Amino acid sequence: xxxxxxxxxxxxxxxxxxxxxxxxxxxxxxxxxxxxxxxxxxxxxxxxxxxxxxxxxxxxxxxxxxxxxxxxxxxxxxxxxxxxxxxxxxxxxxxxxxxxxxxxxxxxxxxxxxxxxxxxxxxxxxxxxxxxxxxxxxxxxxxxxxxxxxxxxxxxxxxxxxxxxxxxxxxxxxxxxxxxxxxxxxxxxxxxxxxxxxxxxxxxxxxxxxxxxxxxxxxxxxxxxxxxxxxxxxxxxxxxxxxxxxxxxxxxxxxxxxxxxxxxxxxxxxxxxxxxxxxxxxxxxxxxxxxxxxxxxxxxxxxxxxxxxxxxxxxxxx
Amino acid sequence: xxxxxxxxxxxxxxxxxxxxxxxxxxxxxxxxxxxxxxxxxxxxxxxxxxxxxxxxxxxxxxxxxxxxxxxxxxxxxxxxxxxxxxxxxxxxxxxxxxxxxxxxxxxxxxxxxxxxxxxxxxxxxxxxxxxxxxxxxxxxxxxxxxxxxxxxxxxxxxxxxxxxxxxxxxxxxxxxxxxxxxxxxxxxxxxxxxxxxxxxxxxxxxxxxxxxxxxxxxxxxxxxxxxxxxxxxxxxxxxxxxxxxxxxxxxxxxxxxxxxxxx
Numbered sequence: 001x002x003x004x005x006x007x008x009x010x011x012x013x014x015x016x017x018x019x020x021x022x023x024x025x026x027x028x029x030x031x032x033x034x035x036x037x038x039x040x041x042x043x044x045x046x047x048x049x050x051x052x053x054x055x056x057x058x059x060x061x062x063x064x065x066x067x068x069x070x071x072x073x074x075x076x077x078x079x080x081x082x083x084x085x086x087x088x089x090x091x092x093x094x095x096x097x098x099x100x101x102x103x104x105x106x107x108x109x110x111x112x113x114x115x116x117x118x119x120x121x122x123x124x125x126x127x128x129x130x131x132x133x134x135x136x137x138x139x140x141x142x143x144x145x146x147x148x149x150x151x152x153x154x155x156x157x158x159x160x161x162x163x164x165x166x167x168x169x170x171x172x173x174x175x176x177x178x179x180x181x182x183x184x185x186x187x188x189x190x191x192x193x194x195x196x197x198x199x200x201x202x203x204x205x206x207x208x209x210x211x212x213x214x215x216x217x218x219x220x221x222x223x224x225x226x227x228x229x230x231x232x233x234x235x236x237x238x239x240x241x242x243x244x245x246x247x248x249x250x251x252x253x254x255x256x257x258x259x260x261x262x263x264x265x266x267x268x269x270x271x272x273x274x275x276x277x278x279x280x281x282x283x284x285x286x287x288x289x290x291x292x293x294x295x296x297x298x299x300x301x302x303x304x305x306x307x308x309x310x311x312x313x314x315x316x317x318x
Numbered sequence: 319x320x321x322x323x324x325x326x327x328x329x330x331x332x333x334x335x336x337x338x339x340x341x342x343x344x345x346x347x348x349x350x351x352x353x354x355x356x357x358x359x360x361x362x363x364x365x366x367x368x369x370x371x372x373x374x375x376x377x378x379x380x381x382x383x384x385x386x387x388x389x390x391x392x393x394x395x396x397x398x399x400x401x402x403x404x405x406x407x408x409x410x411x412x413x414x415x416x417x418x419x420x421x422x423x424x425x426x427x428x429x430x431x432x433x434x435x436x437x438x439x440x441x442x443x444x445x446x447x448x449x450x451x452x453x454x455x456x457x458x459x460x461x462x463x464x465x466x467x468x469x470x471x472x473x474x475x476x477x478x479x480x481x482x483x484x485x486x487x488x489x490x491x492x493x494x495x496x497x498x499x500x501x502x503x504x505x506x507x508x509x510x511x512x513x514x515x516x517x518x519x520x521x522x523x524x525x526x527x528x529x530x531x532x533x534x535x536x537x538x539x540x541x542x543x544x545x546x547x548x549x550x551x552x553x554x555x556x557x558x559x560x561x562x563x564x565x566x567x568x569x570x571x572x573x574x575x576x577x578x579x580x581x
Binding site: 047050051052053054070071074075077078080081082084086087088089090092093101102104105106141 | 321322325329415418419420421422423425426427428429430431575576578579580
C-alpha cells in the first residue's frame, strides 16, 4: 500500500472549500513535492493527513492507516515524522528537553547521527532560537525516530540558498535509505531540484501530477533580454509567449529549444541576457492558460512575484 | 504512559513553588495579626457584616483561631482565589497549545487526543497537591508560634477536602479550553464562571426558597469553616465534586476528540 493515498478528499470550512475532491498517491521511497500558491489547500491537506482536521468527505490513508481511525493512525504515527510550517515548540524549554520529551514517546534511535548534521544549541531555551536553529530542531525531531514517511509543510521557507542545498542533500540521502518524503512548497525552483514527482494544487484541487522534468519542459523558461538598438521582432520566435517589452528590455516565457533561442538572439546586439525558471504562477499561466481562471491567476501572480524568493534560481543551463 | 503528564508537571513545578512560598508567607502574615485581633469585640464585629457577606466568607467565629483561619485563609484564599487560579490555568491547557501551534507537534506523536487531554489535566494536580502540602505546614507552624493551638486533623482535612473542590474548578476551565478557540478568552470566561458560581452559592443561600440553586456551585460542597470550626467533614460533598470533575473531563474529552485543530 502506498504511503499516502488521498481519494476524493474534500475539506470545507463552512462554505469555503479548503480542499476540493483531491486525489493523490505518493509512492514508497519517493520525494513528492506538493506544489501550489499560498492558500491553495496544501496545509489543509497535510493537517487532514495527520488527523488534525477531519475530512468533510472522501478518504485518506497514511502508511495504510485511515486518518479518521484514531487508533490506526496512532500506530502509523510511530513511523511518521512531521515538520510543520510553524514550529510550535515550548518556548520555555531547552531544545534538549523537547527532544527528550518527544523521544520518550516516539523514540530517538537516530538522534546522535542527526546531531552531527544539524547543530541547534540544545542547551539553550527555544525562545532564544533563530529561525535556522528552530528549523534544525524541527528536522531532528521529525527524523530522529527513523520514520518511514516524513511530511513537511514548507520546510525550506526562510532558508538561505546554501542551507537549502544542504537540506536538499539531506532529504535525497533520506530518500535513498528508503524514507518517503512528502513536502509542500510554493516555490518551484526549490522543488524541482529535489523532488521526484510533483503535484500541483490550485484552489483546493490537483491540477497536475507530473515528474519534474515534464513539468519544467512544459513550464518553459523565463527569458529576459536587453538589447542595444533595434529590438523589433525579438519576441517573434517559436515557443515564446507573453512577450513584454519595456524600453530595451524584453521578457518572455520560452518553451522551445535553447539552440533556436540562441540563434535567434544572435541576430541582435545583446547587452544582457538572463534565462531562469519561471515563478510557479507563470508555470500555471502557460500550462493552464485560458482555463477561465486567468484573472485570478494573474492576480495571484503579482502576489507571488513580489518576494524575490521565486527568482533566486541561477541562470540555468544556457 | 504518562510522559505527557510528567512533562507538563515539570513545566508547572517552578510556578507552583513560587506560589507555594508566596501563599505560605501570606498565611504566616495573616496569622501574625491574629493576637492583635484578640482585643476586639469580635461578636459585634461579626454582627456588623451584612448577612450575605457573612455567608460568602463563612464568617462565624473570628475570635477563635479556627474561625479566623477559616475566613482569612480558607474562605478567601483557598475557596475563592485558588479556585479562580486553577480554573484560569486549566482554561489555558488545550487552547494555548492549539493557539501557539504546539498541539500540531504534540499530536504528530503517537498519542490519542484523550490521552493528551487527560494527562494535561492530571498535571494540574501538581499545583493543587503541592500547595495543599506546603501551606498547611506553614499554617500549623505559624499557629504554634503565636502560642495558639489547632486540631491538626481538622487542618489536614480542610486541605484534603479542598482537592476535589479545586479539581472541579479546574475541570470547568478544562472544558472551556476545549470549547473556546482563543486561550485568552477561555481563561477570562473561566475566571468569570467560577466567580459567578461562588456568588450564586453565597446569594442563593440567603434567598428564601432559592437555596437549592446554590447546589450548582462547587463551593456548596466544600465548607472550610465547618471543617475548622465545627470539625464536620462533608465527605458526600467531596464525592459529588469528584463525580462532577469526572463528568466535565469526559465532556471535554468528547469535545476535544471531535474538534478540528487549528482550523
